[in-house]
Amino acid sequence: MRYDVIVIGAGPAGLEAARAAREAGKTVLVIEREARAGGILKQCVHDGFGVIRYGEKLTGPEYAYRTLTAAKAAGAEIKTGTFVTKISKTADGFKVETTSRAGMASDESLSLILATGCRERTPRQVDIHGTRPAGVLTAGACQNFVNLKGLLPGKRVVILGSGDIGLIMARRLTLEGAEVIGVYEAKSTPSGLERNLRQCLDDFGIPLHLKHTVTDVYGQKRVEAVAVSAVDDNMTPVGEKTIVPCDLLVVSVGLIPENELHESLGLKTAPATKGIDVDQYMMSADVPGLYSVGNALHVHDLVDYVSESAATAGRDVGKRRERNLIKTETEGLQYVVPQYIDASALGEKTIFYMRSPKYYKKAVVRLYADGELKQTKRVTNVRPPEMLRIPFSFEAEDSVRIVLEEDGV
Amino acid sequence: MNERTLTCIVCPNGCLLTVDAAPDGTLNVGGNMCPKGVKFARDEIIDPVRTFTGTAATSFKDHPVEPVRTSGDVKIKEIARLAEYVNSLVLDRRYSPGEVIEENVLGTGAALIATGDMKEDTL
Structure with missing residues (x-):
């Protein structure tokens, strides 16, 4: 057809x-x-x-x-x-x-x-190697087992990565009767939304260990334990390994x-x-x-x-x-979508979706078109896990530039 | 004055709220982008509430579990009891999203409602 x-x-x-x-x-x-x-x-x-x-x-x-x-x-x-x-x-x-x-x-x-x-990024993509015992799952696969198939894939759970699906599964597994021992995050800041940290971990007293990662998985047929270790700023494990007995490792790493x-x-x-x-x-x-x-x-x-x-x-x-495409130049951003603007079809509003590479208490997003500052938008509590959505109204002929920077500098 | 900070979980904005408790017990809330933040902060300090979500087992092979939730917020201390109760259910008829499974579930004042479509044809 x-x-x-x-x-x-x-x-x-x-x-x-x-x-x-x-x-x-x-x-x-x-x-x-x-x-x-x-x-x-x-x-x-x-x-x-x-x-x-x-x-x-x-x-x-x-x-x-x-x-x-x-x-x-x-x-x-x-x-x-x-x-x-x-x-x-x-x-x-x-x-x-x-x-x-x-x-x-x-x-x-x-x-x-x-x-x-x-x-989902898989355990192998974050350098977890070794034998392949049952009981190592991505957060989404775990969610599929629990929420669609009605199966509980483990009773003593370690979660690696503080992505939203991992946090959601920490709560879900707890409510299904499993014990979630802790969430380990190699970065110094959580990856998930603030609201999920609050309602999925804090509500249930599940600890979040920042700057910690899982280095080894033990077990032949079934996961028996994992080793966790503190990491330095380059995410390299430092110090003593702690052995944490568990039967399920849930990986929520992006x-x-x-x-x-x-x-x-x-x-x-x-x-x-x-x-x-x-x-x-x-x-x-x-x-x-x-x-x-x-x-x-x-x-x-x-x-x-x-x-x-x-x-x-x-x-x-x-x-x-026909399109007249201009590249969206950026400064101080992880990325912006759309990456190009069709200047011949600019509507009343053009919505930009963007992510910041760092945390700001107060920041400002400026849009320049054809070299001129057209609009300024103030934003608060900017966090890399949370997307910024900003509608701008502007005309442009040959250049569009979006700049994110700290407010008041 | 006793100040606390809270992250509002009502919506994805996740406002960072500050709550000041005056000596007479009144609570002053700041940092909220909408009035829901004030109610959230007060509940959170006095008696926190959440919507319960989970799944209930069914007797249908093509749809072994049905997602469910409470129709509104329930007290956080009721959540564990609700989870246990919902985990004991076996639904023996097919529900559509929004249909009530049980009114006033466990006396919480909220209804237990189905959220998944069990009537949809599958291959």
């Missing part, structure tokens, strides 16, 4: 992009490899989703259900249990080849939206955008975001008609902003033929 747009991935990003494109009158196909749409939200049974978008504190499954219901009501065609085997460029668009129980299929579209989400599909189209992975470079409508700077949304583009801290930017992409499908 031929569609205006094919969306790969039926998580919150893909479903919302599909809804917006459908409401703009486009024909839409959403392809999902899992049996059910909704993405990872299905296993995020905790609440806190949708406060910004809906003004309500929803759980992940509820947020997914709302998004899915809206996409279906808009008339998006959703194929679940369908795996993309290949995507390629055609003369005027894209070809997507899939396999499912119905067999192999090939569909074409003018635009393509990649909404494939992200993956997320990386899924980038296999865009790399298959010859697109480079941007080092800062691990996604692709896009303009303010999430369209690839390199391949017109290709969009990347949600955690496939850059890892978000809040799903509300995933929905927002995915809808921006969905509405844009098929609208622009």
